[in-house]
Amino acid sequence: MSSDFQRSKVAGVFSAMDVDGDGFLTEQDFRALTDRWTGIRGWAPGTEGHDKLTGVMMGWWRTLLAASDQDRDDKVTLDVVLRVVDGLQQQPEAVRGTANAMFDAVDENADGAISAAEYRQAIEAWTGKPTDTDDIFPVLDLNGDGHLSREEFAELWTEFWAGDNPNAPGSLVFGRV
Template sequence: MTGVRDLKYRQWFRGADVDGDGVITRQDVRLMGERYIAARGAASGSATAHRLTEGLDAFWASVIEPMDSDGDGKVDLREMTEGFQRALADPARYPQQVGPVADCYFDLIDLDGDNRVDQAEFGEIFGLAGNVSLEDSAAVFEALDQDGSGGLDRAEFHRALAEFFYGDDPDAPATHLFGRIPG
């Protein structure tokens, strides 16, 4: 595990600890999804919202809950960092571990259904729901839009999340996806 990945995971933890009590619970994971659904104005009973809830439940069960080393139903920063070190060690497992939830988020972000996320959509979801400053969000988007098309397609979105969770390069475009990490 590199120091960069540890910093990224800490940043992700801050966003995932929705209620700010210093631990991640199943409720935090669900609230994270609800926060994104609300930011997009999607109906909580919509197909995308339902898929996101199911995907987050699976993400909790397969990735987060196994990190709960003391069995108290809560994952603190130490447990999460150690758990991510174990669970997210192999980028080849991205399609099973992160991919399904990433697809749900992409569908939620792509509100107009054009199969691309433009800068406004990206800024809204990461800025409003993800607690990332609009300036940081714009800078990350620009770096991720490597072809300069003005939008991220599903493949570019997946590459960004894979780089965030599995990558070690402090200068990679996705390093600050969930907020600026200390440099």
């Protein structure tokens, strides 16, 4: 069962993703989030970046739906997401798979590293508002080299989704809880 901290951090991400605020995640919410993110980047439909990011986000939606939509109504509630999260410690490969997909989405210039600017852009896409991440990124940069490697990101992503330590750097992957 999810702790209060886990519930709090997952609820924050859920709320940002529930674009229409109806208490459910739907395909339309993922499309709206994707549109917000591609809009921030200035990527028009049909461009390579737009198509890649759309593929990642809609793939994440299909994975979440398959893992959680037991009544097949094409909607996912926070409680259902939390039930999925409860099982993630036993599914490290699934968590790593979503980490890799999200790394590719955040790494806008595909140079194999997430810069502070790319991280800020991702957080602003999630939240839908300008967000100062200057104090968070150095905490996430585990080796202090100025960027997040794929391995660092996977470690942080895993800590966010499967961890329960409010002091762990991974708890900040989506910004402050």
